[in-house]
Amino acid sequence: MATKNILHMLTPLRHMSPFDVNMALDGGFDSVTPYTGVTLDDIAPLVQDAMFSRSPRDAVHTGVFIGGKDAVLALDMLEQLRRALLKPFEISAFADPAGSFTTAAAMVACVERILKQKNAKALGQTKILVFGATGPVGYTSGVIAAMEGADVTLAGRELSRVNAKADEIKQRFGLDVHAVQAKTPEEISAALAGKEVALCATAAGVQLLSATTLAAAKSLLVVADVNAVPPPGVEGLDPMANGVELAGGVLGIGSLAIGNVKYKTESELFQRMATSTRAISLDFRDAFARAREIA
Ligand SMILES: NC(=O)c1ccc[n+]([C@@H]2O[C@H](COP(=O)([O-])OP(=O)(O)OC[C@H]3O[C@@H](n4cnc5c(N)ncnc54)[C@H](OP(=O)(O)O)[C@@H]3O)[C@@H](O)[C@H]2O)c1
Structure with a gap:
């Protein structure tokens, strides 16, 4: 009897x-089981329970997915999971809370492509402003861009909350990122001054950047938006736009263009986990590596 691919989704x-459940089954898992209300302390006992029930040869056909809405907690859970694994019963893991790791990876990868194609500029040489940076997509986008060497500023409506994210990034990854409050139209314009890229990762249905604000942002080369719930995060930005010129000559990348890369990235990471012959652990770094190739 062929060994079944079993996924435990925490x-x-x-x-x-439901999005992740569908993606996992379409990605090659035969069975997916959701576990809700899972805490950090639940990880080791759940993982070891899953792992010891199969022979070491079949353990690799067992996977754990970590969801939720908190990027930092998901990274802690992934770390806890790695510590709970015992040779030779190792199983695979993939974290993508609220789709944030694959969405952030896709957004940064799409921006990198447009910068290179149309501005002959490397991602690592740009000044990037991330709106909605206290959310999982914004936080992860900031981390990926900073890891690539970009000069990153996190923006949010309350400075103390954005500062806390910048401190967390310094502590966890050793990366220096700036933080700025951008709540009022004046604060948003001031935050945009001198930036070459704006990543819009504010909550669904929020239009943050008006066409007037965009036109006034003289240094801006590229703006990307992941909000797929109307109105778009950037006024006048078609969700399908993929490097289309907007007010002030800024090149825009819309939510569905990014979503297309995100969808393929997540699907392929599930496929990789389902077909791997050794235990693997996937996070936003793997998502970005793949999204770069797809974009
Ligand atoms: N296209 C895709 O494939 C895809 C996939 C997943 C997610 N998404 C989208 O990506 C975006 C980010 O997702 P997420 O889960 O990270 O978002 P989120 O946690 O719901 O929100 C991100 C941040 O937006 C800010 N915010 C909330 N309401 C606001 C308002 N009225 N005005 C200005 N800022 C506001 C908050 O930051 P502060 O309170 O600090 O300001 C919040 O932390 C969403 O639009 C989501 O729908 C797209």
């Missing part, structure tokens, strides 16, 4: 995301 929330 979330600290009340529900596992």
Whole structure:
């Protein structure tokens, strides 16, 4: 009998995301089981329970997915999971809370492509402003861009909360990122001054950048938006736009263009986990490596 690919899907929330359930089954898993309300302390016992039930040869066909809505907690859970694994019963893991790791990876990869194609500029040489940086997509986008050497500024409506994210990034990854409050139109314009890229990762349905604000941002080369719930995060930005010129000559990348790369990235990471002959652990770094190739 062929060994079944079994996925245990863990979330600290009340529900596992139906989006991720569908993606996992379409990606090659035969069975997926959601576990809700999972805490950090639950990780080791759950993982070891899953791992010891199969022979070492079959353990690799067992996977754990970590969802939720908190990028930092998901990274802690992934680390806890790695510590709980015992040779030779190792199993694979993939974290993508609220789709943030694959969405952030896709957004940064799309921006990198447009910068290179149309501005002959490397991602690592740019000044990047991330709106909605206290959310999981914004936080992860900031980390990926900073890891690539970009000069990153996190923006949010309350300075103390954005500062806390910048401190967390310094502590966890050793990366220096700036933080700025950008709540009022004046603060948003001031935050944009001197920036070459704006990543819009504010909550669904929020239009943050008006066409006037965009036109006034003289240094801006590229703006990307992941909000797929109307109105778009950037006024006048078509969700399908992929390097289309907007007010002031800024090149825009819309949510569905990014979503297309995100979808393929997540799907391929599930496929990789389902077909791997050794235990693997996937996070936003793997997502970005793949999204770069796809974009
Ligand atoms: N295209 C795709 O494939 C895809 C996939 C997943 C997610 N998404 C989208 O990506 C975006 C980010 O997702 P997320 O889960 O990280 O978002 P989120 O946690 O819901 O929100 C991100 C941040 O937006 C800010 N915010 C909330 N309401 C706001 C308002 N009225 N005005 C200005 N800022 C506001 C908050 O930061 P402060 O309170 O610090 O300001 C919040 O931390 C969402 O639009 C989501 O729908 C797209």
